[in-house]
Amino acid sequence: MVETFRKILVPLDGSEHSRRALRYALGLAQAQNAHVALLHCLERIPMLIGGEPRIELEKELVREAEKLLAPFAKKVRQLGIEPALIIKEGQPGEVIVQEAKSGDYDLIVMGSRGLSALQGLFMGSDAHRVLSAAHCPVLLTR
Template identity: 40%
Template sequence: MIKVERVLIPVDGSDSSRNAAKYGAHLVNSKYPKIYLLNVWEPINMTIGGEMAEKLRANAEAKSMAVLEEYKKLLEPCGMDVELISRSGRPDYAILNVQDELQCDLIVIGSRGLSVLENVIMGSVVTRVLEGATCPVLVTRNLRLKYLKDACGL
């Protein structure tokens, strides 16, 4: 049996990522599971410097940590070890870098379901994560309540 001990769950505050977090925590089946919640925030424009850049960076990181704390509270009933990670940068790169650094066994990511045209124009974080991940990736989309009713934190 494959042990899923380290699960990376990228979150962004959307219902899709909230449901992915619940479902991902429910899937973990090891004795000492570890959930890594990751939030990626937009980097500060390089043309802004000095004290203003530091204020903007601190503000962005504080907002990111607030989102992560909300998810941590959501998963408290699961009784798992949850670590919060806040990173700046392009979401797909950050997700893949954290997955590699922490040697995660699984990435659980919610998909909002962009239209085909939006996906072609903007690209898709989920698609790029699927292409670059070195571990299995579970993409959740429009989960029905029956999949979440026994999940932790619902």
Template identity: 40%
Template sequence: MIKIERVLIPVDGSDSSRNAAKYAAHLVSPRSAKLYLLNVWEPINMTIGGEKAEKLRERAHAKAMEMLEEYKSLLEPCGLEVELIARSGRPDYVILNVQDELDCDLIVIGSRGLSVLENVIMGSVVTRVLEGATCPVLVTRNLRVKYLQDACGL
């Protein structure tokens, strides 16, 4: 039997990623699994440099950590160990790099992010994660209420 010990949950503030986080918390055992909440923000444009670029990076990191803290408090009733990770870069690359770096056993990701236009223009982050991941990927989509209620008091 495969033991799920490390679960990566990419989040972006969307309802889809919030539901994926809830479902992941419901899916794993608090005694055996650690959740990694990951938020990826767009890199600062290379034409912006110096102190201004550093301030923009700091602001983006702070905003990402604020969102991650909200997700962490949402999952607190589950009693799970949760680590927060905020990184800059192309979302699919960062997700796959973090999955590899942490040797995650599972990625739980919502099917829709915040940017529908980006999905049309660049292709879906979820599709690229599915194609590149070296662990199982669980994509949550239109979850029924029964999958989101009574998950550790959520």
């Protein structure tokens, strides 16, 4: 039996690796008539920042994330697929795994490295976290 994918989750951070991952995801989505969701993870705001400054910072981070996702969403729409746009706060590896499970995604397509490649050398990469904990297949691209 051939495995098919209905829902594909694509985490994006703006890195070249994530751009390549989107190209793979779009090829699969077109071939299998799958739904595509674009996910961007926001870093947590330190608890020291509160009140109105925190609210304004949250709004600004969401605006920046929307700007980052806009050109990717445009590429998806050009192929006749309406993407879901998801912006969540937290550690990317954890957020990706949680979103994939709660959204009942069949596949995660992501870059093997993101913008935080140096951090990955010392703490373990987000890709490794996702591979270790995801409930569904994960396609890592280079």
